[in-house]
Amino acid sequence: MRQLARCALLIVLLLTPLSGSRAADRLRVVATTTQAADLARVIGGERLLLTALMGGGVDPHLYKPTESDIAAMNAAQLVIYNGLNLEGQFETVFEALGQRMVRVYALSAPVVRAGFVLEEEVGVPDPHFWFDPRNWALAAEGLAEVLSDLDPTHADFYRANAAAYVAQLEALYEWALAALTDAAIPEAKRVLITSHDAFQYFGDAFSWQVRGIQGISTAAEASLSDIQAIAELVAREGIEVIFVESSVSPATIQAVAAAAQARGASVRVGRRELFADAMAAPDAFGGTYLEMIVHNVVTILESFGYAVPPLPEALALQLPEDFNAQ
Ligand SMILES: [Zn+2]
Structure with a gap:
């Protein structure tokens, strides 16, 4: 009996991944733009099974999701995108995803809440908010909270990654400001x-x-x-x-x-x-x-x-x- 218990314990140990990052237990995340995918890598790292939809040099205003993009989004737990109408061709897909209970999160949300969105003309937001590193820091913190919400066991990991990245963004901002206003x-x-x-x-x-x-x-x-x-x-x-x-x-x-x-x-x-x-x-x-x-x-x-x-x-x-x- 005792032998059997030990044997069962051994089997459990063998089945438990040491790193905790095997595919089945990672979050399935899809990112639309190259910036969104990069932020997901920084904040989520190996905890995410990440699909990046747009490659380098792709224009997100015009990009139309392909069949395989839509399949990846349907299978995801979280879809992150820029928002403020940057991804102009995604609206209907996002609506459908909402009905399928896939979480769809706009990285611009905390920037909107903070009142830092610039307008092209009255009532028309300018979607290119990431070009102010202080806005991107808000996006990083916002994404860490969403990931923590979906995967609370690893909340400390996401928040620590965001904090370290925000420090880098601050250094980047100070350097660029000094250089460009010399x-x-x-x-x-x-x-x-x-x-x-x-x-x-x-x-x-x-x-x-x-x-x-x-x-x-x-x-x-x-x-x-x-x-x-x-x-x-x-x-x-x-x-x-x-x-x-x-x-x-x-x-x-x-x-x-x-x-x-x-x-x-x-x-x-x-x-x-x-x-x-x-x-x-x-x-x-x-x-x-x-x-x-x-x-x-x-x-x-x-x-x-x-x-x-x-x-x-x-x-x-x-x-x-x-x-x-x-
Ligand atoms: Zn643009």
Whole structure:
């Protein structure tokens, strides 16, 4: 009898995974955008069985969920997305998921609650809230709470990950603010011109003026008059650099450069594309949120010819060799 009990105990021990992270006991999570997937990796780590829907360079305004995306969402316990109508083609799918009792969570929710959402025009929210690292810190804490709610046994793990990440985001914000408002950059020169209006929050966070050629969404094509108006501004204000975004066709920004040059302006296109609505592929520099912001800040500074201060140690990041900094 005693032997039998010992034997049963042994079997139980053998069946119990040591790490506690085998597939069956992990949370099934689907993330829409590259930013959402990165945040899920940071906060949830190995506790999540994560499916990322959009790859690097994909435009989330236009992305339509595929059959396999919908299957993954149907099988998930949690779907996280940006919200504020960034994922314009997902609305009906999200409604259906709500009826199936899949939890659908917008990372923008705590930013909305805190009143930090900017508007494109009255009543139309600007969805690109992640470009202010202070907003992304709110999103990190919000996601940690949702994961803790679904998986209370590991709440301490999620909250500790969020706290460590918030400290990195604060270091990132301080570094970028100091770099972009350095006395060497005259205030009148702090103007960022890009293909579409993704950088309002970025400009707001770091005291730069921002103009996009297209509106908030890339769904509407830039018109000839939009291009002419920005070219006029570039020529009039002597703006030296304008930027292409990785998820938007470079054609419009090149048309602006040509039209401004025809007006006698000596404007050039930034030395690298900026990451706007999509980050780089996960294994490339710019494939995480921290790298993406660093990549954009360094690209802006280098393109204008301004100095790049050393990265804060808290970020534990190394710039790629083709970056001039440090
Ligand atoms: Zn956008």
